[in-house]
Each structure stands twice: as structure tokens, then as C-alpha cells.
Ligand SMILES: CCCCCCCCCCCCCCCCCCCCCC(=O)SCCNC(=O)CCNC(=O)[C@H](O)C(C)(C)COP(=O)(O)OP(=O)(O)OC[C@H]1O[C@@H](n2cnc3c(N)ncnc32)[C@H](O)[C@@H]1OP(=O)(O)O
């Protein structure tokens with residue numbers, strides 16, 4: 199960690215002196231091994247130490263246009279270095295991915311309001327890698343890799359983002375010219391939102407309805423050139439621009455795009471899954487949803503992003519809470535560190551536990567994704583729906599928790615948390631954006647619920663279930679009896695499983711009852727609230743189940759002292775979860791008031807134990823000062839000095855008297871109204 203060399207605040211030092219486990223050992227786990235930590239530190243420093251980045255400039259004070267231009271400038275500095283480093287490392291694809299993954303956090307520090315090239319290096323490249331045939335790979339990948347072309351993923355339209363089956367952009371094939379003609383037949387068919395589209399990229403993957411031989415064959419991906427490669431002017435028939443100011447993502451350059459008779463050659467339809475013969479005959483893919491593959495990959499990636507945002511926010515909130523002193527608990531004593539207020543622990547400690555459990559889930563899901571993708575490459579698509587349901591469910595649950603936790607961290611910093619320099623606003627904007635992009639969270643939960651209801655029907659009919667939903671059998675086996683609660687980790691897991699299964703049953707019953715007078719679709723809509731609750735509970739079941747399995751493995755492989763910290767974290771996650779979901783639990787589990795009081799007491803005991811480890815865990819997340827970028831969360835804890843220094847940098851403070859005094863204020867004050 200590149201630690202600030204200034205003297206560490208004594209309150210924070212005192213906390214660190216009490217840590218009773220090896221922080222470095224925790225860091226090694228978090229990043230996947232000592233070698234990876236070394237690599238991360240090297241890459242981080244390699245980029246952040248570059249003076250050309252001019253990181254001294256606080257871009258938050260710039261205008262919208264200046265922010266974008268500075269973000270492009272900084273990104274180019276970074277990408278030039280990336281290619282240099284890549285060559286130094288050996289130049290393999292794995293090296294490239296390694297740098298990209300480490301760059302994810304570094305890029306956040308360099309361009310806090312978003313990266314104007316992120317789509318090129320993620321969805322655009324991934325779509326070409328995964329949805330093209332061999333000839334297309336050979337044609338496009340080198341140009342993408344060398345950045346001779348820059349691209350984005352243009353799917354969402356003004357009128358449709360969720361229901362992509364109804365996208366309106368058309369691509370009509372003419373076998374005589376061997377070309378597609380792209381059109382935006384209505385205003386609502388304009389592409390709207392794609393990142394980097396406005397003024398940065400010159401190509402896009404465009405999702406459009408394919409028409410051939412007079413028939414519509416559904417949405418298919420096309421690679422389309424949008425701007426001239428020399429002048430960057432929009433090509434004829436292309437209407438393109440930036441969509442304007444947003445809640446966040448100000449420098450991502452989200453854009454709009456319309457087509458008027460734009461010609462695209464035959465070879466530009468991505469043909470790994472669906473195929474179109476040159477005569478216009480359409481050949482269906484094995485599964486029509488294969489064209490949704492890039493979204494699945496990104497949803498899987500989003501779990502680790504959520505974990506890291508929570509890790510960053512809790513690092514800021516905790517370090518601040520260990521140096522901020524306010525309000526004596528005992529009137530005769532000095533003001534305590536605000537962490538001593540138990541409500542403050544309740545705000546921050548469960549968040550730290552979530553970051554750890556989400557990281558376990560991200561590792562698990564990444565492995566599952568890899569194994570299901572490998573099966574898919576051999577033609578076995580049987581587990582695709584399971585992966586889809588799980589990635590939708592966890593994308594929604596983890597980003598919802600992420601946004602909630604980051605906001606609680608902001609509140610836990612009181613007034614100072616509201617300052618931009620506290621560093622929590624960009625984290626929050628990114629968290630809340632993630633609730634919407636890559637599938638709006640309610641919609642994601644409803645997709646997961648479809649899988650749950652199917653599985654429930656399967657379980658009722660004595661069929662087989664995938665591992666993650668086998669708990670539905672237990673519910674059916676209990677035949678209406680409630681699960682008996684026992685206060686152990688596995689007892690808590692069984693209680694959450696019973697609540698998830700019970701809510702699935704309620705949703706299922708709701709649909710079955712309504713089906714008598716309504717279509718299945720209407721009945722399903724009417725059960726929507728139950729369905730989303732069931733899916734959400736299922737997401738927590740997955741998190742706890744994977745958390746238990748992974749942490750048990752970790753405990754076997756780390757020192758006893760760190761093992762105890764992990765045990766503490768897992769229990770914190772579990773007890774916090776059951777207390778937050780107690781209403782759902784009570785409905786389906788035999789749990790007494792005494793049990794609940796015991797859980798509440800247990801939480802207090804867990805806080806007490808975690809009190810000494812917490813700072814070690816957040817230090818172990820290993821965010822260096824430039825990455826944490828926070829007056830409240832720097833390693834040295836010199837919060838008040840940081841705050842006043844940051845305030846002095848406000849553009850308004852660069853002169854004693856602002857011109858508005860002479861222009862407006864003084865005349866107003868002298869006017870006697
Ligand atoms: C240079 C090299 C570099 C290499 C480097 C590599 C490094 C990599 C580094 C990476 C860094 C990352 C950085 C990230 C930055 C991101 C920035 C922000 C990006 C933001 C992007 C976006 O924001 S981009 C738009 C996303 N826009 C959506 O997200 C639409 C949601 N909307 C839907 O996704 C569909 O609309 C929706 C709901 C499924 C219904 O789809 P639908 O209507 O067609 O389906 P239905 O509802 O009719 O049917 C449902 C039946 O389909 C089945 N099914 C559906 N999908 C399935 C699937 N995928 N697989 C299997 N099965 C599937 C399901 O299991 C049901 O099965 P069943 O019927 O049996 O129940």
C-alpha cells in the first residue's frame with residue numbers, strides 16, 4: 199500500500215496497535231494471493247505515479263465539457279502506458295486481462311466520474327470475442343486490441359431498454375447487394391444510453407431486428423462504423439450525439455444514435471450463434487438467448503464491483519469513525535471516538551461483512567460462469583438458464599445492498615460525509631447507476647423468480663433440482679409445518695431458506711389462484727411483488743450458503759487468528775441478515791421472541807469482538823490513498839487537516855472577494871430595497 203508518509207493520527211495508530219491478526223494475510227486472500235497483491239501494487243503505482251495524469255487537478259470543479267475532455271486526455275495517457283506495460287510483461291492475452299482487472303480501481307481514481315473508453319475495453323471487445331465466427335475474429339480482434347477502432351455496445355433505445363425483444367432499429371438484408379440497411383423508423387427507436395457513444399468511439403455493436411426474405415428474425419448484433427476514421431465526422435445517415443447531464447457517469451459520454459439507410463456489409467453481422475446465409479436464409483441458434491451473452495458476463499463482473507465499492511465506502515466510514523470524537527457516552531468521560539456509539543458500529547460493521555461475503559460470491563460466480571461457458575463451447579447449453587437466473591438475482595441483490603450500504607456510510611460520516619472531498623458521492627453514483635444498467639434490478643429479480651417458480655413446480659412434481667434451489671424440497675417435505683429455528687450459522691441459513699421457499703410458495707399460489715380467471719401472464723404480473731421478494735430472499739440464501747462454504751475453506755487455510763476474524767465476519771453477515779429479514783422469517787419459521795432477543799444480543803457480542811479487528815480488515819482491503827481519494831478515509835486519519843486543505847482549493851477561495859459582490863451584492867445592500 200502506498201501509505202501517506204505524514205504522521206498517523208494517534209487515535210488511529212492506537213487502533214492499529216491493537217489488531218491481533220496479520221493484515222497482509224487478509225490482503226493476500228482478498229486479491230487472490232501474495233503474487234497478485236504485488237502485481238496490483240505494481241500496476242497501481244505504475245499508472246498513478248505518472249505526472250502527465252495531472253491528478254492534482256480536482257476535476258469535480260470543471261464544466262461538463264472540460265470534464266469530458268480531461269477524462270479523454272487522462273485515459274489516453276493510461277492506455278498508452280497500458281500497452282507499454284503489456285509488452286514489458288510478455289504480451290499475452292492473460293497479461294492484458296490482468297492489467298485491465300487491476301486498472302479497474304486505478305481508473306476510478308483517475309477518472310472519478312467514469313471512463314470514456316470503458317465500453318470499448320469491456321462490452322465491445324467481449325461481444326466480438328464471444329459472438330463472432332473465426333473469420334470475424336481474425337478481422338476485428340487485432341483492430342480492437344490495437345485500438346485502431348474504438349467501439350461501444352448499442353442496445354438500449356429511447357423507447358426500450360428492458361424489453362429488448364421489442365427494439366425497433368431494423369437491419370434489412372438484401373441478397374443482391376449482400377448488404378444490410380440500418381434504419382431507425384421512429385423517434386423511440388433511437389439508441390439512447392450506450393456509454394462512450396456520444397463523441398468518443400467510431401464503431402458500435404448495434405442490436406437490431408434482422409429482416410430477411412420478408413421476415414423478422416429477432417434482434418441480432420451487427421458491427422457498424424459510425425464515424426469517419428480520419429475526420430471522426432458522423433458517416434452519412436448517422437445522427438449521433440451525447441445525451442447530456444446525468445446523476446453520475448458524467449464523463450462516460452453516454453450517447454444517442456439514429457440510422458437513416460445506413461449500409462452495412464454482410465460480413466458485419468456477428469455470426470457465432472445465429473447465421474444468415476448469403477442468399478438470405480436465416481439459421482436459428484441453438485438457444486436464442488445466446489445473443490444476450492455479453493450482458494451475462496458483465497452481470498457476473500458486477501458482483502466484485504459491488505464488493506469493492508462497499509469495501510471502499512466502509513474504509514472511509516470506519517477510519518473516520520476512529521478519529522472523530524463526539525458526544526460523551528458517560529457524561530464524566532471525554533468524548534469518545536464515534537465508533538464507540540453502538541449505533542455507529544451497526545451502521546458500518548455489517549457493511550464490512552458484506553464486502554467480504556460478496557467477494558466470496560464473486561469468486562464462486564466467476565468459476566461457475568467459466569465452467570458453464572466451457573460446457574457451452576462444447577454445445578451443452580443445459581445450465582445456461584441457471585447461470586442467467588443466478589447472475590440476474592445476484593446482480594440485483596448485490597447492487598441494491600451496495601447502494602444502501604454506501605449511503606449508510608455517507609450518513610455515518612455526518613455533515614462531512616456530504617462533502618465531495620469525503621469521496622462517497624462518486625461511489626454512491628456508481629452504485630446507484632449499477633442498480634439500473636445491465637438490467638434494471640426489479641426486472642432482474644423477476645427473471646430470477648421465473649427460475650424459482652419453475653423449480654418449485656419441478657420440486658412439487660418430484661423432479662430434479664439444481665444444487666442452489668434444493669432447499670425447495672425441504673419446504674415441500676415439511677408439508678406446511680414451519681422450520682424449527684436453531685441459533686447456529688446453519689440454523690440461520692435454514693431459516694432464510696425457509697423464508698425464501700415460503701415466499702416462493704406464496705407467489706406460486708398467488709399465480710395458481712389468479713390463473714383461474716386470468717392468463718398466466720396476468721396472474722404472474724399480479725404476483726410480482728411476491729416474486730421479487732422471493733427472488734431477493736433467494737439471493738440472500740445464495741450469498742449465505744456460498745459465504746459459509748467459502749469461509750469454511752478459508753478458515754482451514756489461514757492462520758488461526760485470521761480464521762477467527764473470518765468466523766466473526768460470517769456470523770456478522772448472517773445475524774444482520776436474519777434480523778433484517780425477520781418479518782419474512784417469522785412467517786415461515788418457528789422462531790420465538792426469545793430467539794430474536796438472543797440474536798440481537800449475539801449481534802452486540804459480535805460487534806464487541808469485531809471492534810478490534812475492523813480497522814485491520816479495512817486496511818486489508820488495501821486501497822491506497824490516491825484510490826480512496828477521501829479527506830475522511832486517508833490512511834493517516836488526518837481528517838481535519840485534509841478537510842481544510844481541500845476547502846482551500848475551492849475555486850472560490852482563490853480570491854478574497856468574488857466579483858459578484860461588486861456586481862450584485864453591494865448594489866443590492868446599498869439600495870435600501
Ligand atoms: C481489448 C480487449 C479487452 C478484453 C478485456 C476483458 C476484461 C473484462 C473486464 C470487464 C469489466 C467490466 C466493466 C463493466 C463496465 C460496465 C459499464 C456500464 C455498461 C452498461 C451496459 C448496459 O446497460 S448494456 C444494456 C443492458 N440491457 C439489459 O440488461 C436489458 C435487460 N433485459 C434483458 O436482459 C432481457 O430483456 C430479459 C429481461 C432477460 C428478458 O428477455 P426476453 O424478453 O428475451 O425473455 P423472456 O422474458 O421472454 O423469457 C425469459 C426466458 O429467457 C431465458 N433467458 C433470458 N435471458 C437469458 C440468458 N441470458 N441466458 C439464458 N437464458 C435466458 C430465461 O431463462 C427465461 O426462460 P424460461 O422461459 O424458460 O423461463
Ligand SMILES: Cc1cc2nc3c(=O)[nH]c(=O)nc-3n(C[C@H](O)[C@H](O)[C@H](O)COP(=O)(O)OP(=O)(O)OC[C@H]3O[C@@H](n4cnc5c(N)ncnc54)[C@H](O)[C@@H]3O)c2cc1C
Nearest residue numbers: 352353354358359360391392393631634635636637638640
Ligand atoms: C449509467 C447507465 C449506463 C448505461 N449504459 C448502457 C450501454 O452502454 N449500452 C446500452 O445499450 N444501454 C445502456 N444503459 C441502459 C440500461 O441498460 C437500461 O436503462 C436498463 O436496462 C433499464 O431499461 P429502461 O431504461 O428501459 O427501464 P424501464 O424498463 O423503462 O424501467 C422503468 C420502470 O419500469 C419497470 N419495468 C419495466 N419492465 C418491467 C417488467 N417487465 N416488470 C416489472 N417492471 C418493469 C422497471 O422496474 C422500472 O421501475 C445504461 C443505463 C445507465 C443508467
